[in-house]
Amino acid sequence: MIRFDYARASDVADAVRRGSGAATRFLAGGTNLVDLMKENVERPEHLVDIGRLPLARIEELDGGGLRLGALVTNNQTAYDPRVAARYPLLASAILAGASPQLRNAATNGGNLNQRTRCYYFYDTATACNKREPGSGCGAIGGVTRIHAILGTSEHCIATHPSDMCVALAALEAQVRISGPNGERVVPFADYHRLPGDEPWRDNTLVAGDLVTAIDLPPGDFGRHYTYLKLRDRLSYAFALVSVAVAMRLGADGAIEIVRIALGGVAHKPWRLPEVEGSLQGERPSRPAFSAAAGRLTADAVGRGGNDFKIELARRAVTRALQQAADGTPQSQSDKRVA
Amino acid sequence: MNTSIADHPTSDRADSRSPGSDADLSVSLQLNGQPYQATIEPWVTLLDLLRERADLTGVKKGCDHGQCGACTVLIDGQRINSCLKLAASVDGCSVTTIEGLAQDGRLDPLQQAFMDHDAFQCGYCTPGQICSARALINEGHAKTRDEVRELMSGNLCRCGAYTNITDAIVEVMAQEGGGR
Numbered sequence: 011m012i013r014f015d016y017a018r019a020s021d022v023a024d025a026v027r028r029g030s031g032a033a034t035r036f037l038a039g040g041t042n043l044v045d046l047m048k049e050n051v052e053r054p055e056h057l058v059d060i061g062r063l064p065l066a067r068i069e070e071l072d073g074g075g076l077r078l079g080a081l082v083t084n085n086q087t088a089y090d091p092r093v094a095a096r097y098p099l100l101a102s103a104i105l106a107g108a109s110p111q112l113r114n115a116a117t118n119g120g121n122l123n124q125r126t127r128c129y130y131f132y133d134t135a136t137a138c139n140k141r142e143p144g145s146g147c148g149a150i151g152g153v154t155r156i157h158a159i160l161g162t163s164e165h166c167i168a169t170h171p172s173d174m175c176v177a178l179a180a181l182e183a184q185v186r187i188s189g190p191n192g193e194r195v196v197p198f199a200d201y202h203r204l205p206g207d208e209p210w211r212d213n214t215l216v217a218g219d220l221v222t223a224i225d226l227p228p229g230d231f232g233r234h235y236t237y238l239k240l241r242d243r244l245s246y247a248f249a250l251v252s253v254a255v256a257m258r259l260g261a262d263g264a265i266e267i268v269r270i271a272l273g274g275v276a277h278k279p280w281r282l283p284e285v286e287g288s289l290q291g292e293r294p295s296r297p298a299f300s301a302a303a304g305r306l307t308a309d310a311v312g313r314g315g316n317d318f319k320i321e322l323a324r325r326a327v328t329r330a331l332q333q334a335a336d337g338t339p340q341s342q343s344d345k346r347v348a
Numbered sequence: 349m350n351t352s353i354a355d356h357p358t359s360d361r362a363d364s365r366s367p368g369s370d371a372d373l374s375v376s377l378q379l380n381g382q383p384y385q386a387t388i389e390p391w392v393t394l395l396d397l398l399r400e401r402a403d404l405t406g407v408k409k410g411c412d413h414g415q416c417g418a419c420t421v422l423i424d425g426q427r428i429n430s431c432l433k434l435a436a437s438v439d440g441c442s443v444t445t446i447e448g449l450a451q452d453g454r455l456d457p458l459q460q461a462f463m464d465h466d467a468f469q470c471g472y473c474t475p476g477q478i479c480s481a482r483a484l485i486n487e488g489h490a491k492t493r494d495e496v497r498e499l500m501s502g503n504l505c506r507c508g509a510y511t512n513i514t515d516a517i518v519e520v521m522a523q524e525g526g527g528r
Binding site for chain 1: 373389390391393412413414417420426427428429432433434437480483484487489492494495497498499501503
């Protein structure tokens with residue numbers, strides 16, 4: 011592995027100060043960063059271990075929400091009784107990802123900040139604008155089975171790999187950040203970014219910014235939800251396409267509110283609020299869901315190897331909306347898709 | 349590709365970068381119930397510390413990237429891929445490896461069950477499988493065979509002994525009051 015020095019942050023302010031320096035990375039669970047350092051993709055000179063900062067609690071928010079500390083592990087979050095009862099969509103999405111060992115180490119903050127699993131990003135023998143700005147994109151014209159179909163640019167077609175983030179997008183979480191210029195709160199939709207002309211920027215953080223917590227607003231999505239993840243293995247594989255749906259039905263059975271986020275298809279969790287709005291007031295039906303799925307993927311562009319994802323995403327959205335409306339969320343252990 | 353090998357950025361800062369004067373760190377662990385102390389460089393993983401310095405070679409290095417689970421150990425009771433943990437970051441923690449599961453000369457019931465069920469062929473993944481299974485049973489989230497399979501997904505067995513591995517775990521889970 012590369013050589014670097016290691017320091018433990020004494021508090022959040024110390025972490026922000028140290029993190030503002032050049033060639034510095036925060037170390038929390040390490041499941042992605044240490045791997046990327048072994049691959050020579052991440053090459054920090056200084057590691058600041060934030061793992062023991064007091065950010066490992068889940069707390070009630072006034073008004074009914076929950077605050078998930080950035081250092082709470084993915085497993086602790088998924089199995090927390092408050093999360094499981096009030097945000098089962100989030101618990102389900104977390105448990106659909108990685109393995110128990112990784113979820114025991116991986117933190118909530120780290121999940122947001124994990125890097126793409128694009129083969130070309132990992133392979134230092136190939137070009138990648140995300141890893142080495144200006145070097146080109148090996149994926150475009152290459153093997154694209156896992157790549158994005160929405161929101162891509164001519165410089166990058168990588169996807170964000172998280173399952174958790176797809177649920178957080180649907181739940182309209184907010185990300186709390188401490189940085190060199192103080193604290194701020196960023197709506198989840200504005201946290202990650204599309205690649206555009208700066209594909210090396212996965213999100214809107216600047217040097218020294220430290221994610222301290224993720225706030226879940228109250229939502230009442232405990233019954234009509236699903237996280238449907240489709241992948242090349244039954245378990246322990248990244249999504250080819252995933253769909254998070256959070257829905258509320260009125261007493262008359264019509265859709266009061268629905269949120270649909272797609273994973274595995276773009277540089278960030280993909281939502282189109284105007285499509286969600288078009289379902290409002292509709293009665294759940296296959297034609298209505300199918301039409302919404304068509305609109306969600308209308309601008310999708312394949313690159314050959316990932317052409318199949320366009321139809322897969324359309325069908326997955328239709329199916330996920332039906333699962334949510336029926337109150338029959340996808341099981342993450344029995345993999346049959348009902 | 350539009351880069352040449354010559355201008356490629358990543359060839360090897362690894363060897364050229366000299367460690368700083370403060371490179372060596374002291375790490376103290378409770379290792380299989382005994383105090384253990386070592387002085388290490390920041391880039392030493394827990395896996396390498398266990399195998400190369402503490403001589404606990406039951407812990408296996410399979411992929412070294414968190415994909416196979418052969419390096420699974422328990423850190424403060426939680427199953428973790430030791431290949432992705434920097435040893436410096438677990439200073440003060442309790443670590444249990446396959447060597448620490450037997451108590452008072454008696455095998456952990458999972459060790460016995462793996463033998464009874466022939467739950468391995470080459471055996472390379474077995475220490476990680478057993479550590480992972482010990483944590484799985486202690487966690488108590490798995491109730492069904494499907495759930496055992498799902499929650500053992502972080503441990504690959506390239507010989508394909510999954511059926512027997514699952515049999516062994518389900519048996520011990522039932523003995524210890526889990527499952528249904």
